[in-house]
Amino acid sequence: MQSFVRSLTKGSMTYIFIYGTLKKGQPNYYRMTDGSKGKAEYCGKGYTLEKYPLVIAGEYNIPFLLNVPGLGHHITGEIYSVNSQMLQYLDEFEGCPDWYQRTPVRITVVEWEGKNNPPEGSPAVNSIQECFVYCTTTYQPEWMKSPFYDNYDSYGDHGLQYVVH
Numbered sequence: 388m389q390s391f392v393r394s395l396t397k398g399s400m401t402y403i404f405i406y407g408t409l410k411k412g413q414p415n416y417y418r419m420t421d422g423s424k425g426k427a428e429y430c431g432k433g434y435t436l437e438k439y440p441l442v443i444a445g446e447y448n449i450p451f452l453l454n455v456p457g458l459g460h461h462i463t464g465e466i467y468s469v470n471s472q473m474l475q476y477l478d479e480f481e482g483c484p485d486w487y488q489r490t491p492v493r494i495t496v497v498e499w500e501g502k503n504n505p506p507e508g509s510p511a512v513n514s515i516q517e518c519f520v521y522c523t524t525t526y527q528p529e530w531m532k533s534p535f536y537d538n539y540d541s542y543g544d545h546g547l548q549y550v551v552h
Contacts, residue, residue, distance in 0.1 A: 395491055395517045400426075401474050404433065404494050404518035406441065406464035407450035407539045409477075414541055414549050418480065425473025430466040431499035434537075435492055436515060437461075439522065442533040447550040450539040452522040453530065454490060460537035466494060466518055477521070487521040494518050 395402055408415040411429070419427045440459035441452050452462060469477065481487040494517070496510045510516050534545070541549040 395519060400428075400468040400470055402430070402516060402518040403427075403467045403469050403474070403477065404435075404464050404492060404520040405467060406452060406462050406520070408541060408549050410465050410539070413539075414551055415480075418476075419467065424476040426470040427473050428468045429500070430468050431510075432463070432497045433466055433494040433516065434461045434463045434497065435520075436495050437493070440531065440535045441537065441539060442526075442530050442535060443539070443545065443547040444527070444530050444533060447552050448541075448547040449549065450536075451526060451530065452520060453526050454488065454522040454524045455531075459535040461495075463497075463538045464494075464520075466496070466499075466516060481521040483521065486525065487523050489519045490522050491517055492520045492522075 405419070407413065409419050410416060418424065437456045438459045439452055439462055440455055441450060441462050443450055453459075477483075478489060481489075483489050493515050496512060496514050496516050498512065499510050536545070
């Protein structure tokens with residue numbers, strides 16, 4: 388694995404790691420493609436270098452990435468490059484900083500198809516890309532007793548489909 392870590396930003400764009408309802412095929416993905424909210428470009432897939440607990444909780448079956456590094460699983464998700472307008476929109480959508488906190492994490496790249504690659508080329512498979520992720524330190528203590536997942540799918544066999552509200 389390469390030890391080189393790519394930066395959180397490239398020019399005016401910021402890398403975001405999406406693991407929940409904003410991923411392709413999930414209930415809130417349309418928000419990522421709404422140009423009136425800003426620009427979000429899908430770059431590729433990856434997983435967290437460190438393990439984290441990912442739970443589905445609350446009355447709406449919301450996926451929460453608990454900011455407890457080292458516990459849980461390597462979380463799979465999607466990497467996006469977003470402009471400042473989309474970043475601000477995502478902060479508001481995620482209730483940042485009260486509900487979720489935008490936190491830098493290291494992501495192992497599994498595939499990369501980003502069109503706005505840095506001059507030296509796209510990140511290699513198994514390289515590390517630093518991204519922001521929306522995780523939380525403000526969770527209910529009982530959530531630590533919930534099942535931990537490595538990949539969120541609202542329609543998964545866990546039976547906890549996200550409730551649009």
